[in-house]
Structure formats: structure tokens, C-alpha cells
Amino acid sequence: MDGMDLDDPAVASAHATANFSMNMIDPSLYHGGAPEPDIQMDDDEDDVASNMSADSDALELRAEVERFDAQQEAFVARQRAEAAGLPYQPPPPRKAGGQGRKAKPRKSIGPRKAAKLPPDIQFRMSLANEAFQQKDYDKTIAHLSEIIRINSEVFNAWMLLSTVHETLGNREQAIWCRISAAHLTPRDVPQWISTAEYALECLEDLEDGTPEKDEVLRRAYACYTQALETDRSNITARTGRADVIMMQGNASKALAEYQKALEYRPWNIRTVRNIADVALDIRDRRKGAEIARGAYRRLIDHLQEEGTFEAEEGWFEWSDLRIYLEFFTILETWQEGAQELKEISRWLLGRREEAYWDQWVDDDREWDIHDDRRVAVPGFEPARFPQESYGRGLPIDLRAKLYVYRGKLGFDYEANLHLQLLDPTKEDDFMDFPDCLKDIAVTLLDRDRSDEAIRFLDLYRHIATTTGEISLDADFSVCQGRYHMARGEKAAAEECFIAAIEEDEDHIEARVQLANMYEGEEMQEGREEAFLLVREAMNLEARRGDGVTGRRRGPYGPRKPREGKPRPRKPRDPNKKSNYVPRRLINAEKRRQQELEMTAEAAKNFQRLQEVQDRALGGDEQAKGDWMKAAKELVDDFRSYKQFYPWEKYIKFLGYAANVQGQAAVPARNMKLAAMEERLRQNLAPVEGQEQMVRLPLKFPTEHRGIPFDTWLDIFLNYAFTLVRAGQHREAYVVCHAARDSVIWTSSETTFLIHVAWASCAVYAGDEETCVAIARYFMRDYMPGTDSYRMFSAMCRVCQTPVSWYTSGPAQKFILRQIKTMDNIVMRRDNTTTTTAAEITTTTKSSSATDPDIALDVALLTIYGHILFTTTSYTYALSYFARAASLDPSNPLINLSTGLAYVHYALKRQATNRQYLLTQGFAFLFRYYRDRLDGAAEAGAGAAQRQEAHFNIARAYSLVGLGNLAVEYYRKVLEEEEEKEDEDGVGVGGVDGEQQSMMGNEDLKVEAAFNVRTLCYLLGDVEGARAVAERWLVLE
Template structure:
């Protein structure tokens, strides 16, 4: 039997990702039953004594059976280990983990019994039936300490192999060390050092799952040694990096085994409890922490953790009782405690009263505990002042009104200045909840003071400012709330957006619509998909009769929610084939059409009074005019490549583009939300799950604006403006495209794609076929400059979709893929193959007879081009470029046999085309070299036939480069086939063609000379190789 567990292959690989760690079988059970030395002939006779041999064999067999029996007894503790733990029965993951371990134990037991079946005739009857051996039932247990037997000393061979493995590992040859360690385990699975070395090798190779398994198996062989289990536990928690969460069960299991070996190990119990808490197994974590608390009753960290568990389980009263008992113990403790009850513990205790909404009791306990902590526990007379907190004032003015107060008894620092800011704010919050506004604001005003360093407290306690402001706003004190919000502003990102939204709500409560509008717009700018701020803006504009703006924000909310659902469920909606911003490495990236992520974009405020609004717009226009003048001045130098001019031009262009993108009229959402507003179609609303108020608002606004939309639709072209801010739309498009190319040249691929997307989404360009063509040409140029093959392919697909069955669109696809300096992974990827196949089927659909057309009616969906009447554009002939393109894609993916189908179809249409002959010949030759080739020689002949047709047509060309190309390609084919003498012949023709000529296009002389030199070196002609190198390869 193998020394490997059943799920570890002898080839050292751990492939499973589960947590079923097997128990290795003892390698000593594999000892041979044959004698280790050959029987000698009987003395006194000239031959071999069969009786003596049998007697010797029987004696050796009996001895080895006894040894195996002792081994089985020695591993009883290993096989009887509790790998699950009764305390974790409610945890399905841990229970499944334990089942895997117990399954492994049963397999080991069966293996042990199978090895000892042959000595059953010598075993006592009581042992066969599993009864306990005693005075009447067998030999009984030998005296001594119970437990697993001591591991046998490694043999010399094992030690030698261990040394080799360690030497290889230290020298960085991890794979070699892994192989040697795996061989050691195969020989003797009990070699602990081999398992640990195997784990180290797996770690260096990045196979963390296998490394943890190896350590677990190693620890299983030393179940009573906590060190081995600690090694597995620490590795699972600290060495697995981002995969740590996958090994929490393993770490918990290791901690459980440490406790089985030593139930008093407090550190292991802490780790086990924290792991249960991390896995949200709250009930069992609470039991473990309760056990720890019995042994460490003054451990405040355990108290806080246990109380938080009780709160998470909804047992707030239990947590409060825990703190009450603990507080009594601390107050009665006579000795010095390592972890005293501090302000943090007091805050956690007082917080419980807020969770139960017992604010009066909370205030009383807060003051009592704080009084005890500062050393004034005997001043209980302050409890009579229920409606105020004069005890914690900064001065003695109000305290002096109490007759029992003596200012000389305790220093001033034990009163107001001694109360931490967090507890003072909590005291104010509880007062505010009780309606004691004046007393609450007295506490809150401490936040507006400075600390002892003179710095504002807002930098140290921003969360307290926000909590106070939130509570004041909740209670309706909006003006007071704004005082604290304004000290936090401005923020950034989602946190800043949330702050701006809260401030906007407060301004609405104060009836200040202009300030509310600004805050909500800032929230939208900071967080691109912020729905609540858009909802408030929509309600605000509707109330102020700004119907257009309100309807725009309603549509934005609808589109954002739909996009979010599409991201959560890709099956929702249809997949767009338009290019989308991407950046290597490829990762999912969410963008919403018409919305950009820039935070500096200008957003006009519609609620300013006319004079202020006109003044602001004039200032903005003057700034943009200056920027436009800079652009015109630096344009020529920018195009010439001057760095300084380019920087100035790009800076000015960015301001102009941001202003253009901020003009909402150019990005109407009804272009994307086609079933709302003017069409009164309810289908989209049925698909989009909205709140009732949003649905009603959208319907109400669309009805009010429907007539205006119809009027705008029927407007004459003469009434449509042709410029924006005095700049024609064609000039705006030039600015967009040149700015995108400048960004791409600087390596900002994502930003350049976003500029192209902005131009595409603008309605002034979207419906003009010429503008869309230029935008996508620029988009493809940016992708080429950024060497982004994925984006190149996406842009090329746009041209094939919009200009279907147009030869130039397929040629552009091939040209873009050829120019992109990257592997052909996207060019011949699975999605691209499927897309091209649909194009071929769509082409064939209109060319077959009616019967076959009905059978393949689904292919009609592949038509994407439409004429001016909206009808699909049908082809009337085959397109050789499309057939060759799809064939090349298959050819690049080494599907030579399939590519021949399409090459031959193209050959039937244009048999004299040299490129088609070349591709057919190469496909045959390459396929002949594959293992699946049936008749290799025949395929080579077929390929050479087409290659010679190609060669004969090319060598007649009057263009030098084409003749060189023909010689070179044929030479390369002979070179690939190993026919060196013919390859040399045609390589030399390439070099001879250039005598007396200057190459003006592609120069393949260096490639030819290099290949020729290699062939000469391989054939042993070093002299000729040196001549070629000196003449052609020396620069």
C-alpha cells in the first residue's frame, strides 16, 4: 500500500480545493513479508533444504505480523482523534470538513486490518470481535504511558534524500526539492520533515492549498505536539495572502487539535474563538469567549468582543449584564490589574443604553462610571441633578450652586476637562434624544474648541462631527446641523457625495433651494451613480416648474438602475457591441452613457437669480474664450510635436471639452431610454423595477413634455443651431478627436477612450454617419497608439457592423489587427471566430435557394446594415475578403483543416490570386506536420502545388519586393520541411535579386541572410556562414 493519502497523488500534486485532509498511512506497514536475506543451502547436503526455508519464512512472517500489530496499536490515538468537535455540530462547513477527516480515518483503519488479516489465526478470539483484552481475553496492554508510538528513526536513505531535498530548496530549485520530498513521503509517510519541506516547496511555487494540506498531514502524525499544529495554523492565517478566507476552517481545525492536546492553552482558544467570530459562527464563538473569560475575568478585550457578539445576536440585555458584573468586579478588585477598565470600555458600556433607548439610565451610568474612573466615586450627590450635567462643566460656575460641592477636594481636571470628547458627545446625544436641547448643545459646543496643541478637533474626530450633525438633522435642527457639516466639507468620492447630500437635505429644510441645488449637484459630480441626489434634484426642479431638468434626472435614475441590474445579472438586456473603455489588464469597468467621472466639470446652477446667473455665465464664457484662443495659437506647434505647445493646447482643450460635456442638451437620455417620455410606451417601465413615486414622476413629466417633444421633432433643419458658444460642431469634433489622440500618445488610454465615447454619445454627432465614421477612426487610432488589441478589434467590428458586406471594412479589420504590436490572442479568440462565422452565414443566407434559406432562417438576424428606410442591406455576391479573413482567423488558431474550407471557397472565386494560393499551400504544409495528419507526404505535395502557383505568379512581377517575397516564402517552406539544399537555393535568389537595386518598401535581406547563415552553420559550412555574416549582417 502507498504511503500517500487517498487524495494526494504520488506525483506530489494536491489538486482539490476543499478541506479534506487525509491521514497518511504508516509506511512501516509496507514492509515485505519475504526474508531480507536469501536462504542458504542446508549444511551437509549439496542442495537446497525446502523444509528449512519454510521454517525460516514462517518465523520471519510471525515476527513481522507482531510488529505490524504493535504499529496498529501505536496509531490508535491518531485514528481516534476528534476532528470535528461536538461544539461545532451546527456549522455545516466544519461538519463537512470533519466528515472528510473521518472518512480518511476509516480508510486507514481498513488498511491496517487488511494488513493484519493474515495473522488472525494467532490473535485471541476476544480481539477479533473487538472486545477489550484482559486477563481472560489476551495479552493485555503493556505497562507504560498511553499514546502513539514514537516515530522510527529515519533510515540512512531517508536522511540522504532529506539532505538532497534541503540543498535543492536552499538553492532555489523548488520543483526538484518537491519531487525528492514527495519520493520520501512515498517511501515513509511518517517522515515529518519531508511533509514540512513539501509544504515549503508548495508555498514557494504559489500552491497554498497544497502547502496547508501538507502541514496538516504532518501535524496529524504528531497529534499531541502543539508545535506542529501551530505551524499549520500560522501558515493558514498569515502566509496565504488574499486566499486567507479559504483556510479559516483549516486554521480552526488546527486550533481545535491544539486544545485536544492541551486544553489549558489559552492562546489556541483565543485563536479558535476569533476564527469562529470571523466565520460568523456567533453562538460557538460566544461559548469559547465565555470559557476564556472564566479564566481571565479582567480581560477587557475579551469582554468587549463577547459583548459585541451578544449585540450582534440581539442579546443587548445580556451584554449589559455582562458589563454590569464586570464593572462590579473591577470596582471590588484589591490587586493591580494588567488590563484595567478604561474609557474605551466605558464608552462601549454606555453605548448599550443607546441601543436599548434607555437614555436616562445611560446618562446616569455614564456619569457614575466616569466619576469612578477620574477618582471621585464618593461624590454620588451629583446624581440628584437629573436635568443637567453641571458636574462636567469646564468651570465651577454651575457646580458652585450645589451645597455639597467643595472645589478644594478634587482638582479641576477630574471634572469637565477630564471627560473625553467621545463620552461628552455621547452625553449630549442622549440629552438631545430626551429633548434637552440646551444641555445637548452645551456639550456639542466643545467640538468647536481646539485641543491643547491649538488644532481643530474636526481633524481628529470627524466622525463625531458627522454623528452630531446627523442627529441634529434627524431632530429637525437643520441650521445647527449645517454648522457641523460645513466644518467637514468638502469631501471626495462616495463619502463626500454622502456629506453633500445631507447638507442639501438640511438646506431644503431651511427653504434655501439654491444652496440645496448646489449640494445635490456636487454629490452627483462626486459620485457618478448617485441616485438619491438625482431624485432630490428631480423633485426640486419639478416643484420649481423646471420640467426639462426634472425629466432629465428621472431618466438618468432609470438608466442607472437598469445598468446596475445588467451588471448584477448579465442576462438582463442585450449586450452592446459598441466599443467601451477598457485598459490592460482587462477588468470589468462600469460606465454610464452620458455621465463622466471627472470632478472638475462645470455644472450650471439653474436656481440662481437672473443677474447672478448671467454674471456667472459671462465669466465662464470669457474663460473659455481665452482657452480657445490658446488652442488656436498653439495648434500648429502642437501638431508639429512641440511638448510645451502640446501641454498648453491639451490644458485648454480639456476645459472646452468639459464645458461641452456638461451641456445636458447634447446628451439626452431618451436616446438610451427609448420607451419613456415622448413615446408613452410602458414596456420599459415594466422591465425596470422603480419606486412608485419615481414611476409616477416619470409618467407625469413625460405627459407634460410630450407635446414639446413632438414640436421639437418636427422642427425644420433651419431652426437647428450649427454651433455651440460660437464654435461650429465640426470644429468641436476636431477638438475632441485631436485631444483624444494627444491623450493616447501620452499613454492615457482610458482617458482617450472616454473622450471618444463622449463624442460618440453627443447627439449632435450621433446621428451623422460621417461624424461617427471619423470618431471611430480616431478611436481605432488611439487603440493602435496604446497597443490595445482588444479595443482595436472592437472598433474594427463597428465598421463591419455599420458597413456590412463592404470589402474595405473587412480589410480594415485585418489591417488594424496587423498593425497592433501584440499577440494574436484577440484576433483569433473564440468570440471573434463566432462573430466572423455569423458574418459568413449572413453572407451565404441571401445566396442559397429558397428551401435552404428557410432552413437557415435564423441567419437573417446577422444583417446589421440598414438603408435609409430601415430595411436590411442584402448582399448579392460572395466577398473574397470576408472568406479569407475568417480563414486567416482559423489559420492563426492552428485550425488548418477548417481554414482550408474558406480558402478554397475564395480560390474558386479568384483562382489566380497569389495570396490565396500562398495561404492554401501553407495551410496544407502546416497541417501535414501535425500529429493528426493521415497522409503527410500527399498533403505536402498538395501544399507545394499551390505554393508553386503562387511562386510562378509572383516571380513574374515587375516589382522587386514581390519577387524577393516569392523567393523568400518558398525558401522558408523548404527550410521548415528540412530540405536545406533547396532552401539555400531560394535564399540566395533573394540576395541576388537586390544586386544594383535600392529597396524602397519592405527589406527582407537581413532575415534572409540570417536564415541562410543558420543553415550553413547547421550543415557545417562555417566559411560560407562567415562570408554571409560579413556581407549582409554587419551593420
């Protein structure tokens, strides 16, 4: 529901209506009468049933009599009033006793009072209640179905029906019954809230990401929205809707909703905790930290002024202080965090009166165990408060937090005093807060005290292995790797960092530490791996937020404050394959083992591909799926081998495209990552013109993973064909592009094959833009000449799309540059003059510019004329057709194009001499006609050519409105067919096998007959149109 106004009544109403389906309730409610329960009754039960039916009939009759009596009384009163000559007036209401000013009627507040049910409905409800108490649920549903059939607005009937379905285990129908009941009382806020809560009760039993869970969240959202339409200040509905939004994965929207709830109830601690919880999940964590910190600070100030720890819906506790301090860590405001820690801890320990401690900003003697340093502070009274309210009362994890703050600020003396009280040999002190051990170890590693850091890491490992309540997560692996790095054990450190990434694929710090280690390697490969790791870390930093919903608690259990770290990392999904896997560069043995595993996996996929290939070609859908899966694995494996690609292409495959001017796509706060990325990029960028020398080894092997490179190319191209047949033409282009970018297939033969396959995919997909782009490659790079130009026209012709790309500006300019280049070369050769290279615009990489045999190309001139013709620039098109005709005057296509250009130009409004243009046009058309017939006669078997000539002349006459002349040539097309029938008398449709093969799809009999039929209709000759249709247009 992103993008909706959360308080828009129209949106909420539409959402609720869209989600409501009467089919989900009971099929029998709206179809005929109530279903008769299939129950075997004895004679006594028959009597009871008959008595009940009799009572029902009696009650209905009594109700009808009462209504009739009321109508009769009203009729008599009207008649008496009219007889007296006075208009009818109803009797005035009785006045209250006493004199004085008449009081205004009170306005009813709250939901409208329900109308009294008719007696027959009341009687059926009593029967349904009685059957429900007897646990006869089938009979209960039958009675309720009858009630809803008579009147679907009976609230109690829907609620009882929901209860019945819930008892029977039909929770889906029970929910819809409650929603139906809530719609009958649209302004009853508690009803909507209870309906939403009821819908969410089954949420824990559903898996994340399933359509069922999404549907439940949508229903709950709609119910809460309906409640807020009536009472916008309802804190339960507001926070409930925010909880639903958060569970839907939109943390930013949920944060805005919680802030709106806080405006109505600013001292509600549950809402403040929700804001703190959501602030850790939004994309901009610093902004969320500012919002959550402000909400907590306002609540703390209010509670301190009131002199209590009790807020609305809860008490302020130590856990709230821990959550509050996390936002100072995110904002890296260490000094302010230390001040808040000391102030709030003093308040929680009952010493708020000792405000003089706030003056000791850089000194933590307030939290010493003994009074040795405290007695020197003016105003301190040793006996005023117990010793447990000072250093002994501070929780161990908050003392660890103070140590971290002092270490970050560089106050070594105060930090060491706190560290002396954090004894790693006292396991019991850290059992409740084991995560603080990692914080202490990180601070010690930052201060180059690795020997002390390992003691805290060992204690964390011991607690994790003995209690089983915590795990050795990715953070611990990073700390362990940093310890090994400090001791110079690079192989062990590498294993720890890679283990952290395998544990949590979104772990940023592990990638940064691994990149720092690889950056110092002498080999180029190490710096390349460091760059890839930094880029991946930056991408993760940019994508983080607004998607972490797995840790979200359910909104309707008891709300327990979070202990320790506020955000446990999400473990890696074992079924999800990461695009980039860090490679071991230090541990040579494991690196070789990794290469062997990848080779074995490639061999397995190749064997599977060969096994199912024949069945896939035979049309087996299961085999096609298996073949595509194996081919994808092989293609991805080949593309991940960076020796086969230039550096820029390789990092593009991994998704790390270069940013504009080297700017990183990460928030500005992480400038260290951006600086490291830029430094590695500059070190890795090859000198201009030397990239091929740097990237290519001296000699490539003939195979990869035991598969020859020719076979690899077949896999690439066949996989592209399979993708385009499956409707994934963009993915097919990516595969062809990857094959073209590889440094393996650089010969002209393989490059030509790749581009032909690419063109085939574009033609199959009907993608004219890609067809034009590939055709330009053939015209520019591969083989400039007549065949390439014809291929350009053919590819644009077979695409069943508008000619927008064929006539686009880039295509026109490209063809025009080709013509200018050709003209310059020919003119230079004819004039035997020397020109500088700057005077010749060349668009080809071939040696055609120096070819002495090059001449003006008729196909190129005609193509550009056709482009201009298609854009209705007939005068310019005629000049290029004239140039082409000067080179080949007997070419039928040129004469046909010239004639049609004149005719179309004559039909334009701006034509100055229409008769002259038509005369010129038909002169060229009949020259085409004669040349075509002569060519057919010389060929000896030119029925198709004669048909074409007749048909084109007929179409030209139809174009100018001369239908009587057009019919004559259409008749020649049909007579051409009849002559063949008379001469041969064999073949399909009167054409023998040889002639049918020659004509192919160019048999214009049906088109000519259809046009004749149309002309007959236009001229009013219905009988002639029918005769033509029966003779030529009957499908056999």
C-alpha cells in the same frame, strides 16, 4: 502593510531589515579608518595627542601580553596532564558549603548580559565620551567611527553616535543609529519601544501623505513589531503599533490591534478610548459601534463593582460618557441610550444606590430641577442626597441628549420638560458645549417646530462669530437650509445646501436634503438632479470609512478626552475638483451667473489650447503638458453637459452606473436612500423606443461655449492621440467612447472619423482586442464589403502581439456569421425563392441584405480560411480556400495559402498520405510561383514581386528540410538584386530611385542572405556562411 500578520516574526524581521540602510548612518563607518578631524592644534595639543596615542598603544600591548599568558598557562596544564597518562580535564568548579542534593543552575531571565569590551574598545569609548563632554562632536564621531569599524556590535557606541547626530540636527542618521543599537539587543523590549517613540517624535512636523511621514510610520511599526515578538502582552507596544496603523489609514486593522491589546489589559481606559476613537472611522460604523460600546460597558461594570472611578491609565469621566452615548446614536437605539445616560450619570453623581430609578423607563423625573414629581416615587428620600446630584448636576449637553432621545421616541411630554430647561437666551450654559445646539435644532426641525429651532441656530452662530473657537460648518448650513425649507424659502434653502457641499464635499445629508427639494420640482431637470445627488450620496456612503486619518491625534502627548461631537468633518480640499457640482435650479440669477462663469472658463482654456498648439506639435514638452491640461478641461466640460448624451451615458460618466436589479451599493441600514434612488430611476427611465425623442431637443445649436462642434470633435480626437502617445491608452479609449456616445456627432462621416481615430489609438497601443472590436464595427455597421474585411486583416497584422484575438472564438463566429449571411442572400437570389426573415441570420444594419448586386466575397472567405489555418485546422481551411479559388482561380494569394495549408498538413503526425499532401501543396505553390512571375513580367517593373515568389518557394523547401533546393531559390533572390545592380548601377544598394521606391520595405535581400548563412552553418560550410555574411549582411 495590509495583509500581513501583525505578530509574524518573519514579517517583522524582514520589514526591519528592509528598512535598515547602513548608508544612512555615517559614510566613514565602513570605509577604511576613521576620518581625521580637520582641526588646527597647537604644540600642547600635539603633545596631548601623542600621549593619548602612546597610552593607547600601551594598553593594546598589555592586552596582548595578558592573552599570551593565559594561552601559555593552558598549554602547560595540558602537557602535564598528558605526561601523567591522564586525559586533560579542566579544574572542577568550587562547590558551595553544606551537604545535600545538588541544586540546579538558575536560568537567566531577560536580555543576555553584554560581553565585556576589550581594553582597546574601552579606551576609545572613554576618549569618545570625553570629546562629547567637551562638545567636540567631530572628534567624537571620529572615535566612534573607529570603534564601529573595529567592532560594529558595541551598543554604547551606536547610542552615543545617535546622540551626537541628534545634537547636530541630523535626525535621520540619529534614528538609524538607534535602530542599529536596538538590533544588537533584539530581546530588549524597552529599547525597541523607546526607539519607536523616538522615531515618532518628529511626526507632527511632517505633512500628511508625504514619503517622509510614511517612512517614519513604517520604522515605528517595525520597532513595535520587534518588541511584540519578545513580549506579546506588552500593552505599550501593542497600543503603540495600533496607533501607527491608525495613522497609516487602516482603521479596521487598528481596531483589531486595539482589541488584542484589550485582551491583555481589559481595564485599561486608554485602550478603550482608542477603540472608541477608531470605531468611528471604520467602513462599517455599526459594527465598530457594537465593539466600542461593549468595551465601554465592560469597563463601567468593572469600575462599579470595584466602587471607584479610577481605571488603569486614567479616570472614568463625563467625557467618556459622552463618547459612549455616541454609539447609541449610531445604532439608533434611543431607548437603551436614554437608560444608559441616566444610570451612568447617577453613578458619576454619587447616587448609585438609588437603583430604583431604573424602573422608570419612560419617565425622566429623576432629572427634574425640583422634587415635585420625585416625591411620588416609592423609596425616594429627599434629604438623602444633595439637590446638585439630581437635575442641577446633569450637564447641559446630556440634557440636550435626553431631549433628542425622547423626541426620537415620541415622548413629547418628557421632551418638552427637557426643552424648557434648555434656554437659548442663556448663552453661558452652552459655551462649553455649542454643538448640542445643532442637535436640538435638528430635533425641533424633525418635529416641525422651525420657529424654535432658529433660536438655537442663531445662538450657535453668535457663539461661532464671537469666540472663534468653532466654525459655521456644513452641519450648520444644512440645519439653516432645512429651516428655510420649512418656511417655503426654496432659493435660500438651495444656497444653504450647496454651501454645505462646497464646505464638505463628502457631506451626505446635504445631498439628501437637496435631492428631496429637487424631487418635488415639475421640471424633468429637477428630478434628474435629484437622482444624481442621491446616487452621489449612496456612493459616499459606500466609500466612507478606513480612510479618515486627518483628525487622528498623536499617540504620545497627554491623552485628553474628546468634548462634544466625536468626529469633526474634514474640510474640503480647495485644490481638488469634484466630478459633480450641484447646479442651482431655484435661484435663476445665480444659475445664469454659473453658466457665464463656465463659458468664460471654457473660452480661456480654448485660447490657451490654441496658443500652445504649434509649440506642442514642435516637440516642446512644457507646451504638451499645457495643451493636455487645457484639452482635458474642455473635454470634461463637454461631457458634463447632459443634453449632449443619453441619460444612461451621462450618469455613467459621473460614475453612477446602474446596479443589478436596482439594488443600491450601500449598506442595508440606509434603505431610505435606496428607496428614493429606485423611485427616481423609475420616474426618469424613458419609455422603450422613445429615449431619443425625450433626450434630443428640437434643434441643436451649431456651437457650445462659443466653439463649433467640428472644433470640439477635433479637440476630442487630438486629445485621444496625445493620451495614447503618453502611454495612457485606456484614457484615450474613454475619450473616443465619449465622442461616439454623444448625440451631436451622429452622421456617418463623423462616426467614421471617430472610429478611425479609435482604431489608430488601438494600433499605436498594440491592443489587438480593441482592434478586432473596432474592425467588427466597420464590417458590421459602417461599410460591409471587401475593404472592411481587408481593414480587419490589416489592423490585426500591424499589432505586434500574438494572434490570440484574431483567432479567438468571438472573431471566428463573427466572420462565420458574415459568410452564412452572404450565402443565404446569394442562394435566395439564385433560387428566386422567398424565405421568411426568421430563416435568414443577419448581422448587419445596412441594406446589403436586399442589394441585388451582392456576391460571394473572396476576401471574406480567405480571411476565415486564414483564421482556421492559424488554429492548425488545415482541412477546414482548405475548404474555404477552395471556395475562394473557385471565385478567383488566378489569385496568387489563394494559391499560396492553399499550398502552405497542404504542406503544413503533411507535417502533422496524423497525416495519412504525406507524399500526396506534399505533392498537392507544391503544385499550388508553383502555380502561385508562375502566376507571380507572369504578373511581374506584365507589369514591366516587378523586381519586388519576383523576389517575393523566389523567397516563398525557398521558405517552403526549408520547411520540409530540402535545404539544397531552398538555396537555389534564395540565390535567385540575391541574383535578382545583382541583375538590378548590373542594369542600373545606381541607387542605394544597387537599386535606382524608382525601383527602390517600388520595392520599399519588401526588399528581401537581407532575409534571403540570412537564411542562406543559416543553412550553410547547418551543413558545416563555415566559409560559405562567412562569404554570404560579408557580401550581404554587412551594415554600412
